Amino acid sequence: GAVVSQHPSWVICKSGTSVKIECRSLDFQATTMFWYRQFPKQSLMLMATSNEGSKATYEQGVEKDKFLINHASLTLSTLTVTSAHPEDSSFYICSAPGTGRGRDSPLHFGNGTRLTVT
Amino acid sequence: KQEVTQIPAALSVPEGENLVLNCSFTDSAIYNLQWFRQDPGKGLTSLLLIQSSQREQTSGRLNASLDKSSGRSTLYIAASQPGDSATYLCAVPFMGNEKLTFGTGTRLTIIP
Numbered sequence: 001g002a003v004v005s006q007h008p009s010w011v012i013c014k015s016g017t018s019v020k021i022e023c024r025s026l027d028f029q030a031t032t033m034f035w036y037r038q039f040p041k042q043s044l045m046l047m048a049t050s051n052e053g054s055k056a057t058y059e060q061g062v063e064k065d066k067f068l069i070n071h072a073s074l075t076l077s078t079l080t081v082t083s084a085h086p087e088d089s090s091f092y093i094c095s096a097p098g099t100g101r102g103r104d105s106p107l108h109f110g111n112g113t114r115l116t117v118t
Numbered sequence: 119k120q121e122v123t124q125i126p127a128a129l130s131v132p133e134g135e136n137l138v139l140n141c142s143f144t145d146s147a148i149y150n151l152q153w154f155r156q157d158p159g160k161g162l163t164s165l166l167l168i169q170s171s172q173r174e175q176t177s178g179r180l181n182a183s184l185d186k187s188s189g190r191s192t193l194y195i196a197a198s199q200p201g202d203s204a205t206y207l208c209a210v211p212f213m214g215n216e217k218l219t220f221g222t223g224t225r226l227t228i229i230p
Contacts, residue, residue, distance in 0.1 A: 044207070044209075093162065097216050106152060106167045109162040111160055112161045
């Protein structure tokens with residue numbers, strides 16, 4: 001089945017530094033990828049939609065200058081948390097639609113990245 | 119705005135019991151509903167996807183039902199096993215595309 005690989009699985013960084021998270025579709029092409037954030041004991045909240053060949057679409061309240069998204073190819077999307085602060089500490093998960101068509105296609109998720117900012 | 123709620127938030131049952139997890143959504147104009155499993159510190163695994171035209175979907179010991187008119191879905195787990203312990207999330211697409219609105223989740227613990 002479709003596999004989405006996310007790297008790193010966890011990262012600890014100091015305040016003010018930037019962290020890049022990669023999301024790859026291993027055996028299929030993904031023109032669209034979704035980035036979610038999950039705070040402890042809360043559900044997933046969509047941050048942005050990554051579009052191959054065009055700018056990402058950000059959800060309301062998400063700072064696009066802080067969370068930089070680049071969809072470099074049909075199999076790779078990256079999320080860079082710039083000038084990270086402790087409140088950015090969270091679990092970040094990417095996902096991509098499978099090989100089905102449109103809205104009836106199940107989403108496949110990466111294993112997530114646990115970001116801790118000290 | 120679509121809101122998705124799951125009850126209960128946490129559930130503990132002895133091994134071998136059958137159980138039902140509930141999901142409700144406020145906007146019944148959905149294209150499908152998906153159930154996921156999330157293990158601690160891990161990503162999501164898709165369990166079942168029910169199309170809007172379907173009333174139920176089965177996979178092994180799992181059975182999911184969908185009642186669009188009442189805005190409800192249930193996930194039935196038969197003969198529960200300790201390996202079923204995880205957080206279960208339901209999700210529906212919004213804005214007519216593949217973005218998902220997730221429920222609040224049910225943390226399930228199966229007691230050996």
